[in-house]
Amino acid sequence: MPTTPAIVTQLAARRLPRWVLLLLGLAYVLPGLLGREPWRHDELAAFGAMLDLSQHPGHLGQPQVLGQAAALAGWLPYGLGGWLVRALPGLPAELAARLPVGAMLVATLVCTWYAMYHLARVPGAQPVSFAFGGEARPVDYARAMADAALLALVASLGLAQLAHETTPSPAQLCFSAVLLYAAARLVSPHARWLSLSVAVWWLGMLGLSWSGAPGLALALGLVWLLGAPLTGTAGLQGWRGRGLWLACALGTAGAAASGVWLDGWSPSPMPGLRAWTDTDSWRSLGRLLVWFTWPAGLLALWTVWRWRRRWREAHLLLPLWWVLAALGSVFWLGGRDADRALLPALPALACLAALALPTLSRTVTALIDWFALVFFTGGALIVWVIYLAMMTGTPAKPAANVAKLVPGFEPAFAWGQFLPALLATVAWLGVLAWRIGRHRPALWKSLVLSASGSTLCWLLLMTLWLPLLNFGLGQAPISRRIAAVTPPGACVLVHGLDAAQITGLQHHGGLPLRRWQPSSPDATDCPRLVLHPAAYRHLPPDALQAWSLMASVPRLRENRDHLMVFERRP
Numbered sequence: 001m002p003t004t005p006a007i008v009t010q011l012a013a014r015r016l017p018r019w020v021l022l023l024l025g026l027a028y029v030l031p032g033l034l035g036r037e038p039w040r041h042d043e044l045a046a047f048g049a050m051l052d053l054s055q056h057p058g059h060l061g062q063p064q065v066l067g068q069a070a071a072l073a074g075w076l077p078y079g080l081g082g083w084l085v086r087a088l089p090g091l092p093a094e095l096a097a098r099l100p101v102g103a104m105l106v107a108t109l110v111c112t113w114y115a116m117y118h119l120a121r122v123p124g125a126q127p128v129s130f131a132f133g134g135e136a137r138p139v140d141y142a143r144a145m146a147d148a149a150l151l152a153l154v155a156s157l158g159l160a161q162l163a164h165e166t167t168p169s170p171a172q173l174c175f176s177a178v179l180l181y182a183a184a185r186l187v188s189p190h191a192r193w194l195s196l197s198v199a200v201w202w203l204g205m206l207g208l209s210w211s212g213a214p215g216l217a218l219a220l221g222l223v224w225l226l227g228a229p230l231t232g233t234a235g236l237q238g239w240r241g242r243g244l245w246l247a248c249a250l251g252t253a254g255a256a257a258s259g260v261w262l263d264g265w266s267p268s269p270m271p272g273l274r275a276w277t278d279t280d281s282w283r284s285l286g287r288l289l290v291w292f293t294w295p296a297g298l299l300a301l302w303t304v305w306r307w308r309r310r311w312r313e314a315h316l317l318l319p320l321w322w323v324l325a326a327l328g329s330v331f332w333l334g335g336r337d338a339d340r341a342l343l344p345a346l347p348a349l350a351c352l353a354a355l356a357l358p359t360l361s362r363t364v365t366a367l368i369d370w371f372a373l374v375f376f377t378g379g380a381l382i383v384w385v386i387y388l389a390m391m392t393g394t395p396a397k398p399a400a401n402v403a404k405l406v407p408g409f410e411p412a413f414a415w416g417q418f419l420p421a422l423l424a425t426v427a428w429l430g431v432l433a434w435r436i437g438r439h440r441p442a443l444w445k446s447l448v449l450s451a452s453g454s455t456l457c458w459l460l461l462m463t464l465w466l467p468l469l470n471f472g473l474g475q476a477p478i479s480r481r482i483a484a485v486t487p488p489g490a491c492v493l494v495h496g497l498d499a500a501q502i503t504g505l506q507h508h509g510g511l512p513l514r515r516w517q518p519s520s521p522d523a524t525d526c527p528r529l530v531l532h533p534a535a536y537r538h539l540p541p542d543a544l545q546a547w548s549l550m551a552s553v554p555r556l557r558e559n560r561d562h563l564m565v566f567e568r569r570p
Contacts (some may be wrong), residue, residue, distance in 0.1 A: 006358035011383035013136035031462035032164030050502030053082025074212025104174035111177035116149035124313030153350035155450035158292030171211035176344035179204030189295040194254035205255035214259025221252030299353035322348030365446035376453025475504025483509035497537020
């Protein structure tokens with residue numbers, strides 16, 4: 001058996017204080033859940049389906065927005081959000097719909113920690129034993145590696161926004177991490193109650209399938225079922241091991257069957273294969289892989305290289321399978337929503353990144369620290385400068401740019417946004433001072449700045465810039481302008497609008513909407529009609545005889561997106 005590349009002393013295997021992990025988790029999870037309105041496109045469309053389910057629970061089998069099916073598949077996240085909107089009428093609808101998102105993000109962080117803990121207990125993952133002792137004890141080593149995996153996940157640049165959305169993406173991320181945890185327990189020689197591992201496997205399989213990713217669930221299940229026996233894991237040997245394998249196979253088959261039954265899913269030959277004949281598609285994918293997975297992706301590549309002589313070990317193969325399955329889904333879809341397809345791979349990438357830390361030299365860890373220091377400090381400085389420009393008008397150029405890009409936005413000072421941002425910035429300065437100082441070595445030290453800096457910038461964006469982002473990325477401005485020219489209590493006909501625009505008019509504008517059919521234009525007596533310009537160009541000449549153009553309402557700027565508002569002629 002080749003020698004392990006991990007060289008770790010007992011001193012370096014100390015664990016991160018639990019209160020630090022708790023504060024970091026809260027500072028990462030809560031911003032983006034509180035006070036943020038659903039933004040455009042997929043998130044607002046998914047929120048619209050949840051609002052529909054809160055009023056029509058019978059639509060659970062096929063979530064809808066004003067009578068049409070939601071674009072994103074997966075009934076489970078829609079059902080949870082809609083049920084909580086209905087069950088908690090005292091909370092704002094967007095907050096109630098995000099409660100499952102917050103719980104799933106917490107579950108993702110917890111499952112990633114425990115998955116890495118069990119993977120680090122695999123015999124092939126243990127560090128080198130020293131001739132005179134002093135190497136890391138297995139349990140302490142596993143805890144330190146789990147802390148590092150959690151930091152690597154939080155540091156990943158692509159996690160923050162998608163993991164806080166009211167879409168199926170957080171659910172797919174969560175159940176991918178649940179599956180990874182279950183698989184890690186099954187291959188760990190020290191895991192107890194293996195029947196619990198099977199139950200968690202079933203939970204992850206069914207949850208992933210019901211969240212709109214039955215193909216990914218089937219791929220993960222098959223690759224684990226076919227590859228796990230090759231690792232030689234003791235827990236999967238003998239009659240008991242075969243029974244566990246069979247139980248997991250039944251869970252995989254059940255997830256695939258439920259995907260076919262509930263979502264009408266069926267495997268199809270790579271629908272997006274033609275997209276990869278274009279060179280630009282490969283460039284776009286390369287850029288996405290670099291920034292979306294940073295820094296975990298780069299560390300994962302180093303792990304695969306340094307641990308290549310032990311490639312059949314479960315601690316390396318298991319997370320690598322998860323990453324390859326997610327990449328396969330990207331190719332399968334032809335690059336459409338590539339960031340969402342890559343999101344379930346982040347917990348596995350974080351585990352691979354943690355395995356790189358025992359093999360890094362001090363020069364490399366110093367480079368990681370300096371990059372994180374410069375990048376995140378610069379990002380935080382930009383957020384603060386533009387915030388001060390919005391509040392005071394100084395510096396003048398950033399203030400003018402904001403006014404130009406987001407016309408109509410009126411900034412207002414709020415202590416609830418300023419104080420958390422100030423405390424987080426002070427904490428960041430404290431982390432910098434701690435990291436620059438001389439302290440005992442620790443496996444996870446080189447990821448502290450990356451995880452803290454990512455959390456800082458996310459928190460600053462979700463506090464100081466939150467009103468600006470809500471105004472600029474949502475449908476509230478245009479929806480309220482259209483509501484202002486509509487008689488109180490009157491219904492509004494819509495045609496050619498997507499699900500996000502419809503949800504904006506319903507939620508932000510408070511308008512009762514009905515779909516307009518050009519074939520029967522006078523079927524209702526609503527006094528207003530809202531058309532998308534693209535739909536207007538394809539109408540028959542006599543479709544608007546009873547209507548006159550009242551206004552062309554821009555979403556933000558005059559030269560960008562518009563909606564056409566018509567009034568019924570007397």
